[in-house]
Amino acid sequence: MLSHLIQQSRWLLLAAAAASVISGVCGVLLLAQITTALTADASRYGSLAWTFAGLALAAMLTRTLSAVLFERLGQHALAELRHYISARVLAADFRRLELAGGPRVQSALSEHSNNVAQFFVSVPAILTNAVVVAGCLVYMALLSWKIFLAAVVAIGLGSLGYHLAHLLAIRHLKTASQEQDKLFGHFRALTEGAKELRLNRAKRRTFGSEVLGSSIEAVRSSRALGMSIFVASASWGSFLIYAFIGLVLFVLVGDVPDRTTIMTGFALVFLYMVTPLEVLLLNIPRANLAKVAADRIEEITREIPGAAMAEAVGVPPPLRLNSLLLKGVKHRYYHEQSDDFFELGPLDLEFRPGTVTFLVGGNGSGKTTLAKLLVGLYAPEAGEVWLNGERIEDFNRDRYRQLFSAIFSDFHLFERLLEASRPDLDEAGNRLLARLHLQHKVKVSGGAFSTQALSQGQRKRLALVVACLEDRPFLIFDEWAADQDPVFKDVFYRELLPELRAQGKAVLVISHDDRYFGLGDRLLRLENGRLVEGAAASPQAERPVLQSTVA
Structure with missing residues (x-):
């Protein structure tokens, strides 16, 4: 499903992705300009200032362009999904549609479609910050290849922990997605059964707490647990970064020439990289949630195969009944x-x-x-x-x-x-x-x-x-x-x-x-x-x- 949506808008997606990458590159170059300015002679301030201003303007424009294009892609994807699901429902065999159930279709048209659309909104943050993190690593390699290797080890440990947490979190998100379909049925009963619920206090209390309430809580707890695991894994990654900053400043950088320049550069790189890394790790779960939602939409639409319903060209002649x-x-x-x-x-x-x-x-x-x-x-x-x-x-x-x-x-x-x-x-x-x-x-x-x-x-x-x-x-x-x-x-x-x-x-x-x-x-x-x-x-x-x- 995601591949199909991406293929449909590949040129616009490429343009938006290029804008995100350029924005990330400009961010890394701005960091390099800041580091250079801290140790540069006063005679170079003029040219550095113009370069800095140009890079800042380019970063702003490309970030804005990327966000606008991906927002348009998200709305386009949402509309395409709803057209697709609606067309499948209109063409579906009636009996299979009855068996699939209205609440699941409603869930696909609203909650799951919105989650897929959010993938395109998350992409610019993922791309831009991935470029910033990669650029920071390259800059570290230029400053010291030994420290760069240590940084790769630290980031590798963080990524391994994140991957293991990812597998566990996805399982909880899938559970929440399945329960969400049932919840939409309870929402419908909330209005369609309004008379019956008001005529029977015990029924109303049981429905509110044991049926509707428990379903709401099941969605909340599964989704909250899944996203909490992602957040905790992102915090683990941030902790490793700060631990590595301390390791570099107080252990790895010894008494070497240009120690101040190297330490200043590393400190700026690490501090600059922390926020992009956190944003990157927090947006990846949204992309994973979009994949879960897309899989759910595919599962639902597979259960309602289309019947033979060819549309006639022009106005077909009215049917007559003889027998x-x-x-x-x-x-x-x-x-x-x-x-x-x-x-x-x-x-x-x-x-x-x-x-x-x-x-x-x-x-x-x-x-x-x-x-x-x-x-x-x-x-x-x-x-x-x-x-x-x-x-x-x-x-x-x-x-x-x-x-x-x-x-x-x-x-x-x-x-x-x-x-x-x-x-x-x-x-x-x-x-x-x-x-x-x-x-x-x-x-x-x-x-x-x-x-x-x-x-x-x-x-x-x-x-x-x-x-x-x-x-x-x-x-x-x-x-x-x-x-x-x-x-x-x-x-x-x-x-x-x-x-x-x-x-x-x-x-x-x-x-x-x-x-x-x-x-x-x-x-x-x-x-x-x-x-x-x-x-x-x-x-x-x-x-x-x-x-x-x-x-």
């Missing part, structure tokens, strides 16, 4: 109530335009799973689906899904009406809102609802408006009327469904409202994953006369 057949379709999934795997099917069904089908069954009987199989969100594990004489397989399943509009019990309302652009979208939407008695609460303006701060039943009516505006041949309503008052139940069953039938739509209604079953063309019942079909009770003549169309 839809399910032949021996089966689906197997884990059933929590029985703590066992539950098999739905085999299903043999036919749907035709202009028919209303009611689907009933107990909780956990597989009604919603059947609906997801029907609309193509789940691929059947056995059996076949045929549309208008064409077998539906992976390569054409996405096109097949464009046949349906569905309102599931866990539906989502987008902020905008994302249907194909049409000039009368606002007008048609407001007409439907008025019919559903929502015109005083919400309006469609500029292709968007003016508000969604409504009750669940009212939000379902907004979802109904969206489904009608999509104008698809097949509509599925999963317990749509469960949150509606009797007035709107009558509107739905006695007015809307007959109108959809008159328009030639095929409609599947998952419902428990048995008083309305006679208004359908047939009744399907699921029992233990098997389908039982019965005739509707009401003859065609008893259906209401249509006065208007839906759209």
